[in-house]
Amino acid sequence: MSGTVKRVPSIWTTGSTDILNTGTWRSAIAVHEKRPAPCYGACPVDGEIPIWVQQVRNEEFNAAWLTLVENNPIPAAIGRTCHRPCEGACNRTEYDGAVSINALEQYVGDMAIREGWAFPAPAQESQKMVAVIGGGPAGLSCAYQLRRKGIQVTIFDANPELGGVLRYGVPEYRLPKKMVAAEIERITDLGVKVVAGRKLTGEDLGELEKNFSAIFVAFGAHDAKRLPLFTKSDSRVLDGIDFLRSIRLDAPLKIGRKIVVIGGGSVAMDVAGSALRLGQQAQILALEGRAVMPAPEDEIEDVIEEGALLHDGAMVKAVEDLSGSLLLHCINVELDQNVSPGVIRPIEIAGTEFTLEADTVVLAIGQDPELADWEDRIQVSKGMAVVDADYKTSRAGVFAAGDVANIERFVSTAVGDGKRAAYSIARYLGHQDAVEEGFADSVKEVSFKDINTFYFPTQKPVERGKVDVDIRKAGFAEIRLGLTDEQALDQARRCFSCGSCIECDNCAIFCPDMAILKDADSPLYYKVLDQYCKGCGCCLEECPRGAMGVKEETK
Amino acid sequence: MGYEIQEEKVFNSGHAACPGCSEALALRFILNTLGKDAIAVVPPSCIAIISGPQPLSSMSIPVYQTTLEASAASAAGIKRALISKGNNHTNVVAIAGDGGTYDIGFQALSAAAERNEDIIYVCLDNEGYMNTGTQKSSATPSMAFTTSTPAGKLSPKKNVPEIMVAHNIPYMATATTGYPDDLVRKVKKAMEIKGGLRFINVLTPCLAGWGVPDSAGPKTSRLAVQSGIYPLYEVENGETYTLNYGPNGLSVADYVATQKRYRHLSPEDVELLQAEVNHDWEKLQKKFK
Numbered sequence: 001m002s003g004t005v006k007r008v009p010s011i012w013t014t015g016s017t018d019i020l021n022t023g024t025w026r027s028a029i030a031v032h033e034k035r036p037a038p039c040y041g042a043c044p045v046d047g048e049i050p051i052w053v054q055q056v057r058n059e060e061f062n063a064a065w066l067t068l069v070e071n072n073p074i075p076a077a078i079g080r081t082c083h084r085p086c087e088g089a090c091n092r093t094e095y096d097g098a099v100s101i102n103a104l105e106q107y108v109g110d111m112a113i114r115e116g117w118a119f120p121a122p123a124q125e126s127q128k129m130v131a132v133i134g135g136g137p138a139g140l141s142c143a144y145q146l147r148r149k150g151i152q153v154t155i156f157d158a159n160p161e162l163g164g165v166l167r168y169g170v171p172e173y174r175l176p177k178k179m180v181a182a183e184i185e186r187i188t189d190l191g192v193k194v195v196a197g198r199k200l201t202g203e204d205l206g207e208l209e210k211n212f213s214a215i216f217v218a219f220g221a222h223d224a225k226r227l228p229l230f231t232k233s234d235s236r237v238l239d240g241i242d243f244l245r246s247i248r249l250d251a252p253l254k255i256g257r258k259i260v261v262i263g264g265g266s267v268a269m270d271v272a273g274s275a276l277r278l279g280q281q282a283q284i285l286a287l288e289g290r291a292v293m294p295a296p297e298d299e300i301e302d303v304i305e306e307g308a309l310l311h312d313g314a315m316v317k318a319v320e321d322l323s324g325s326l327l328l329h330c331i332n333v334e335l336d337q338n339v340s341p342g343v344i345r346p347i348e349i350a351g352t353e354f355t356l357e358a359d360t361v362v363l364a365i366g367q368d369p370e371l372a373d374w375e376d377r378i379q380v381s382k383g384m385a386v387v388d389a390d391y392k393t394s395r396a397g398v399f400a401a402g403d404v405a406n407i408e409r410f411v412s413t414a415v416g417d418g419k420r421a422a423y424s425i426a427r428y429l430g431h432q433d434a435v436e437e438g439f440a441d442s443v444k445e446v447s448f449k450d451i452n453t454f455y456f457p458t459q460k461p462v463e464r465g466k467v468d469v470d471i472r473k474a475g476f477a478e479i480r481l482g483l484t485d486e487q488a489l490d491q492a493r494r495c496f497s498c499g500s501c502i503e504c505d506n507c508a509i510f511c512p513d514m515a516i517l518k519d520a521d522s523p524l525y526y527k528v529l530d531q532y533c534k535g536c537g538c539c540l541e542e543c544p545r546g547a548m549g550v551k552e553e554t555k
Numbered sequence: 556m557g558y559e560i561q562e563e564k565v566f567n568s569g570h571a572a573c574p575g576c577s578e579a580l581a582l583r584f585i586l587n588t589l590g591k592d593a594i595a596v597v598p599p600s601c602i603a604i605i606s607g608p609q610p611l612s613s614m615s616i617p618v619y620q621t622t623l624e625a626s627a628a629s630a631a632g633i634k635r636a637l638i639s640k641g642n643n644h645t646n647v648v649a650i651a652g653d654g655g656t657y658d659i660g661f662q663a664l665s666a667a668a669e670r671n672e673d674i675i676y677v678c679l680d681n682e683g684y685m686n687t688g689t690q691k692s693s694a695t696p697s698m699a700f701t702t703s704t705p706a707g708k709l710s711p712k713k714n715v716p717e718i719m720v721a722h723n724i725p726y727m728a729t730a731t732t733g734y735p736d737d738l739v740r741k742v743k744k745a746m747e748i749k750g751g752l753r754f755i756n757v758l759t760p761c762l763a764g765w766g767v768p769d770s771a772g773p774k775t776s777r778l779a780v781q782s783g784i785y786p787l788y789e790v791e792n793g794e795t796y797t798l799n800y801g802p803n804g805l806s807v808a809d810y811v812a813t814q815k816r817y818r819h820l821s822p823e824d825v826e827l828l829q830a831e832v833n834h835d836w837e838k839l840q841k842k843f844k
Binding site: 012013014015016017018019020021022025026452454503504505506509510511512513514515529531532534535536537538540541542 | 557568569571576577579580615735768770772
């Protein structure tokens with residue numbers, strides 16, 4: 001009997017399930033993946049916006065500034081003047097309003113000036129020399145990027161000081177000169193040689209080519225367009241850019257009491273705002289309706305608040321000389337929709353005639369580059385230098401960008417063009433590693449549906465405050481108040497960080513198979529345990545910001 | 556930013572739960588919060604499958620697989636035996652499905668609550684007999700399709716959380732996998748309150764049984780809370796009610812739209828369900844101070 005007793009083992013369990021490879025069940029595996037955010041895709045300088053905004057959120061301000069200046073050396077200036085395509089593209093727009101990216105850029109840019117942060121010196125010097133013609137946004141950006149690579153740069157500028165449109169165009173009340181000066185000094189401190197007050201022409205090209213390995217043409221567009229209705233010699237008719245420049249040089253051109261500005265872009269708004277500050281009356285006559293005027297809506301709103309009268313969707317048909325003033329005969333128009341892109345054809349609306357009396361008419365209908373003496377040296381078409389995707393002109397070693405070569409007349413576009421041209425010039429000079437990091441075409445931009453909004457409580461955007469309108473009209477002091485520290489952090493916290501992991505651990509926390517581990521060695525912070533991942537996709541779904549992708553697997 | 560969750564590794568990879576299983580996720584948070592000084596009691600259920608297969612175990616603690624009707628009684632017996640051996644520290648936790656809690660194990664649970672046994676009882680509620688092929692249980696909600704209610708269930712879900720409150724036990728809480736920090740906090744709180752039966756009902760959407768994608772477990776769980784169908788709350792000593800997460804403006808229509816078990820519903824049916832949810836929520840709301 002005793003020999004047949006069945007012995008029951010005290011412990012039946014011999015091991016853990018972790019020896020089972022449940023990963024063999026899956027057909028797809030989630031991967032951590034940095035993906036482009038829409039703000040990045042829209043940014044004219046390819047700014048890594050989610051990264052520096054995240055650094056602001058972490059109060060790593062110097063790091064944020066260093067990330068910003070990778071692509072844009074003048075954030076205090078661009079943080080005031082950019083047309084902000086990033087905010088238009090922001091995924092948060094569909095939720096509770098775009099993140100105030102431009103105001104944050106100004107916040108970081110201003111802090112850098114206040115703290116006196118300098119650019120790191122180039123790691124090694126090269127003997128190659130590049131001449132940059134024009135010290136505006138494109139030229140400064142290009143010179144900066146070339147110096148960072150150790151290339152020797154000389155900027156030639158026709159004006160007494162560098163800055164171009166930033167210093168001689170945009171009025172003080174939108175962009176204080178001291179900010180421009182501080183940011184330019186930081187660039188020249190990198191060892192950029194400056195030859196100011198000398199206007200180079202096409203004639204000088206041969207001489208430059210003897211002394212420099214490459215030439216970058218970025219002198220902008222300063223030849224103001226004219227309307228045939230107005231005679232060039234009439235002292236009652238001014239060009240907008242000349243007027244703005246004269247104010248910047250503290251020698252304002254004489255204007256009368258009643259000003260009519262013709263144009264619908266930023267220059268027109270700046271002229272009207274400046275005339276109001278000089279104590280005159282300003283009316284604006286714009287061909288486009290307000291919604292499609294080239295000037296950003298907030299700039300239009302500013303001058304209207306300050307007392308300008310806007311006649312949008314209208315044009316001048318005839319000018320009558322009233323011995324002293326001019327009488328403009330105007331009519332409302334609609335823009336013909338059935339024209340090819342780039343062509344503007346107004347259709348008059350009968351019976352809407354009106355007149356405007358002007359002591360001074362200021363034309364702000366655009367500018368062309370002054371290329372007359374360049375045409376037999378580089379190819380010019382439609383009033384602009386012709387360049388390829390690498391910013392090369394038809395002449396070897398001569399590159400061009402900014403308003404000289406681009407119909408998109410935005411300062412931030414010029415900064416981006418200047419940067420990309422610098423990379424191209426560096427490659428031309430033998431720096432084959434001068435290639436910008438980007439995303440593979442297969443990596444998709446993060447869209448709003450990739451965002452898990454559960455993790456983002458709604459919070460309205462905060463924009464920069466504005467100085468009281470009476471104070472604004474009394475002088476040229478800056479009209480926008482930068483964000484406070486608290487406002488800046490609040491805005492930074494609103495950023496979804498689309499496509500950029502911030503190590504929230506959600507992917508690891510929501511894995512029912514414990515198949516995602518923190519990995520300090522991975523640039524993407526985590527590793528997926530191949531042997532356990534069953535491919536459910538919970539990590540992907542619970543990632544708040546679309547910083548993961550799926551890799552299909554075929555057995 | 557992100558959840559702060561401390562885990563002691565008790566629940567292991569390599570288990571047999573379906574991809575994306577909410578029950579496995581719940582087990583992870585519960586077991587890894589309880590830690591190694593615990594004994595689990597598991598009746599026949601998906602949980603029994605996930606804890607096995609013999610001789611391997613996904614749980615690095617002793618697990619006793621009892622009969623379907625006896626989880627609470629078995630856990631109470633183990634706890635009493637530990638105490639008589641002088642062990643007052645080891646937590647004994649019964650982890651059962653809704654079939655083993657709302658239906659078959661209910662008598663043992665009610666009796667253990669009435670005796671106020673010193674155990675933690677967790678119900679992983681996926682609203683049906685999912686392990687055997689999606690039959691209805693008394694936890695299946697109104698109008699939901701199961702293979703035994705092909706036209707939709709005719710009666711509402713049994714309100715076991717409130718029944719447990721009526722036993723005047725020291726702690727009752729509802730939790731779900733879409734709110735992992737809340738679930739972990741409730742397990743910790745249950746561990747701290749000793750000397751009586753602590754009951755946690757955890758809603759764990761069954762991906763196959765409810766007809767949602769493998770990735771949608773946590774999201775579906777949150778929809779249940781946000782639409783007011785499954786408010787997260789806790790009750791101490793049968794009377795002190797605290798609301799943790801209630802409805803936030805989403806409707807029953809938002810909840811049922813993502814689940815195949817509700818796809819036969821007409822807009823009128825959804826309205827009836829909404830009225831039922833509104834009624835229950837109004838009733839419950841009165842209990843919060």
